[in-house]
Amino acid sequence: MEEQYQPEVVEAEAQQYWERHESFRAVERPGAETYYCLCMFPYPSGKLHMGHVRNYTIGDVVARYQRMQGRNVLQPMGWDAFGLPAENAAMQNRVPPAQWTRENIEHMRGQLRRLGFGYDWSREFATCDPSYYHWEQWLFTRLYEKGLAYKKTATVNWDPVDQTVLANEQVIDGRGWRSGAPVERRAIPQWFLRITDYADELLDALDAMPGWPDQVRTMQRNWIGRSEGLELAFEVIGHDEPLHVFTTRPDTLYGVTYMGLAAEHPLAAEAAAGNPELAAFVEECRHTTVSEADVATMDKRGMDTGLRARHPLTGEALPIYVANFVLMEYGSGAVMAVPAHDQRDWEFARAYELPIRQVIEPEGEGGDVGEGAVTARGTLVNSGDYTGLSSDDAFERLAAHFEAGGRGRRRVNYRLRDWGVSRQRYWGAPIPMINCPDCGDVPVPDEDLPVVLPEEVTIEAGGSPLKRMPEFYRTACPRCGAEAERETDTFDTFMESSWYYARFACADSDTAMLDERADYWTPVNQYIGGIEHAILHLLYARFYHKLMRDEGLVNSDEPFTNLLTQGMVLKDGAKMSKSKGNTVDPQALVDRFGADTVRLFTMFAAPPEQSLEWSDSGVEGASRFLRRLWNLVAAHAAEGPAPALDPQALDDDERAMRRKVHETLRKAGDDMGRRFTFNTAIAAVMELTNDVGRFQADGDGARAVRQEALEITLLILAPIVPHITHRLWQVLGHEDAIVDRPWPAVDEAALTRETVELVVQVNGKLRSRIDVAADADNDTIESAALADENVQRFTEGKTVRKVIVVPGRLVNVVAK
């Protein structure tokens, strides 16, 4: 073998072997236990960044480990190819988005191959392939027929100078990123999917998803935000149409002192018509972004409309305010305000000197509504006939009262809103709808799908080129044949990422969206990706899976059985970014140290769910370890083939060495298979190699033990550093490839110990250690502990009250 560890040589060899033997091609074998391991596919932005490397290394380790467990593994890779950056690059470099995207894919595919990930490349696709988005368009037309897709107006960020719609990301401090002009809200017609129809199922299923982190399930529950409450109609004085509001706290009804209205509410427009000051305020409210985070953090402002609503119980006239924090998109665009019992209403009432009326006395110490809102439930006060009732009883009585009077109804409300899928952009999948002057919205018939996005375009400021391409949008109505126009909006890119996992199972299917292979492979056993996708992407994909299920395309209810959310990669404590200048280019590291070193450090530096702090010297440490491993195996192999192992014929040192080997194997298997704490598995193997290095004994027994130790070391490390272990496996004298080897079995007999060390505490403080027989009973342990010299020193003059023995761990002597 080569004297020196040369990663570039070793890695090229191993990769050629896998390619020649098609080691990672996934074949549907009926009856085999399948394991579908999937990492969130990348946006082809140009080159891999460290976040990708971390994500895909975790996935590859899981996939290779499961393969060693005998499972039929599918690990595919593809490209989330539509999106905004391609349009920006196109403007900057005068390159069509399609060309830019495909060149990036070429480059990044090469980088993934260089890292040695075990993908089945035969299933690769990009979401900008018409053969992919064809089926997304097809499903959308099905959903339209079912009434699950519909059109309504919704607000977008409008740049009045560039005459274009801006993403929230493109709005900086309320101004367009290119023009610098203050953005406006603009309401335009857009397509929506009825995710709220599935809200209850999406919510309830979370309880039966033990393979998902609690954190993510909680976030999704809160996002869906199911609440039960009352929808009430408030009469508007002098108007026929009442004002509808939803409240989860009808028990606070007597505390309502004003009403809040979204600036876009029709009633606000009406009131503004004869009131220039109010009109100016409504107009001002229009000059904010649609981002909810911005809305929630801005100053709460409002203005009296002059309109009055009638309190449904007291008949009192309540002022109606336009308030900049009431969202038209959420609920009915109007709220009843109870300043005594809602903090936001309280702050608003303070600012505008509106009355604060306490109507709930909470349990325990009574809150002071002069200091802030009292949000706890309790007993009603100052509430007419309802005074003295509990919040819960009042809810029931009031609901019954209003339902009987026809002025209200119990309703379940969701914070979740329907999914707006229209984007006024070019680089996305065309929405397959045609607008006919006579027939209205007509879906593109199956035989005309896909609606192919023209790729030869130049991108300029001022919106999507599709809107300037009559050859694209001019068409005939499929229903009546009249001249009609295609939809020029494209789909939200979350549409593509919501079903790609299923398409990987049957990527070559050209007659259907999915075929029977989808049920063979899905649901995905292990899905791995960034925590930043905890809500949107993962919720949309769950929704989409149910849509496909209800279309008869899959049988399961959920797409991802187990979810691993990886943390971010940081440098100097901050997220890597070009603007901070703290990026690390994985390519440079691979060139210098090889893929195995990069993979090893990435897995060693932190457990997957935590953020990972990048360290250049840590990478050198990983490289050093691999060199030491190389030298260790080389030195052993130089002595010639090892004799067969006879566990019965070993001396104490050899037996101890062997015990360490099997203890390490047991721990590493648990860490990699169950806990996903690859860092501790690697630490355990490092400890083992340190011990093997110190184990200098020779003779047949010692050499056999060393051979076994090195073989097990390589097998444990194989999923993490597959190239060097591929080579060293041959060096140890094996004809077969390590990639086809099963995970080794722990020899329970090797683990037995005659004595164990126990920690002895006095009053919870560590005072001594004792060695006892492994099978010693509690009485023996107790007297051994009490007899210990240092224990006696600390119990002298005290009475031993209790002795706690935790088998195999410690003894605690409680003395007073």
Place this chain on the structure above:
RNA sequence: GCGAAAGUGGCGGAAUUGGUAGACGCGCUGGGUUUAGGUCCCAGUGGGGUAAUCCCCCGUGCGAGUUCGAGUCUCGCCUUUCGCACCA
């Protein structure tokens, strides 16, 4: 603002079910190998006390609490990170 997490040596982290705090790695210090530097090898390394490798005290963001025993559980606070529906 709302929702969800995280805070442990000089640094990354370990401590899996409430049971030895600091495994493993980096860095640093000392020694060896080398013409030199680097590489490599050996030893030490939370803070303090001590002649001492014995032993003792302190120590897991801050403040309380539960327990024989708390990094771990409970309550309050501080800081940082992620998400907030058109970045992906």
